Amino acid sequence: MAWAATVAALILLILLIIFIVQNQDDMTVRFIGLEGTIASGVALFIAAVGGGVLVAVAGAARILQLRSRTRHQLPAPPRTDRRA
DSSP states (O other): OHHHHHHHHHHHHHHHHHHHHHOOOEEEEEETTEEEEEEHHHHHHHHHHHHHHHHHHHHHHHHHHHHHHHHHSOOOOOOOOOOO
């Protein structure tokens, strides 16, 4: 299973590199008063990474919230084995 994930990641990486190489047209990026020129493929890659980071932070916050909630709940009663 780990090999399948590694192969899938390598294929995605190759596709990403092809995307960046094929999209080398310069574009102007403006953000909060700053302005710069960057290749469009690189700009889209940075935007995708930023979106991924935001999703990861939101997911981590939700996991921490759920862990905190389960710590404050009463422990479950012990299970009894009812074999006949």
